[in-house]
Amino acid sequence: MSNLLERERAFQAQKDRFVTRALELLGYPSLGHVPDVRQRKPVALLPVLIGDYRKMTEQELDQLARAYSGELGIAHFLILNPDDQSDSRHPLLALANQLSDRLPLKYPVDHPMEGHPEAVSRFGSADGTLKIYDLETKDGSNGYREQAETSEMFDAHNDGLGYAGAVEAFMLYADSVPLAGGYTYFQNVVLLSLLLAREDPEAFESLFLPDAITALRPRGKGAIRVSTPVLFLNEQENPQAFLRLPTGEYQISWRKGNSALDRAAKLLNSHAEPFSPGSSFIHMDRKGAGCISRNHWVVHGRTPFIDGAQPSDHRVLARKWFMCAPQHAHYKHVPGMHIHHDYASLFPERFGPELLDGDWHYDPETNENVRKS
């Protein structure tokens, strides 16, 4: 099958399996049962209170699992005894252990920046989590920083650009909190897309184009360009979404010349704004607050915040990523995407095995991703 148009049509045919599986996972008998979240006001989520993070009750575990698997795809918690000692290296990891038979939290990945000398000098020895904080607050330097390392707005995205979509879930936990601001907001892109499937099938189908969206991080350690469908069936035959809004160093472009895709982009982008209809948000305003996010389905962003003069008034989040399969629980930095073999095999030049492994970097000189190792 050499003709590009034919290949794209065959690739987009995954949309039917996507719908069937998404409905099944959400528990809706048909597309007609999908709630119109565009009519819903944003939801300020209340946390599941966790009395003792070292020994969670069945009820606490169930509430978190239900929230994660529900329409919003996000479980918010507040640990009431964050300072009590335990055998775990971090309370977040204690939660993940106790939830791992109910939620996809079995395969944590160690991020290369965990235990980074700067983080260790500020927060002590590595505890198995990545620290996310405003790097500027210490010395006022204006050196290059990732967007997560600022106190600025960080628009909606899925975590893990460069990991080929393997980050299925992530957890955040407030080690300390800022003086003000720093709301984290969420939108379930898979649920939203099912409305398109019902009302504008052509726009829905366009989201399965193999190069529907391109995210470019042009510089720094994480320089990479990733072109991917916005919706696809992943290696585990589950629906998955990839969406980003331009923010900080990230440049986002959509495939041009397709009015159906323009309509789809408009709907998704507008609903990925903070506090948009159908979204949810949390405020991690106390040590021990945190969340578990369904990263394959849900995009998230963060509003700006203000740190105080004292380190105890700085926003420091502990983060952990959890991968969708044990073979993906390692560092990689690649331009491809883990798409179901039936469809990935139609575009080996985009989603073949060599594009899913190793350490690649985008080279602005040649405008190409280059494999380094």
Ligand SMILES: [Fe+2]
């Ligand atoms: Fe993020």
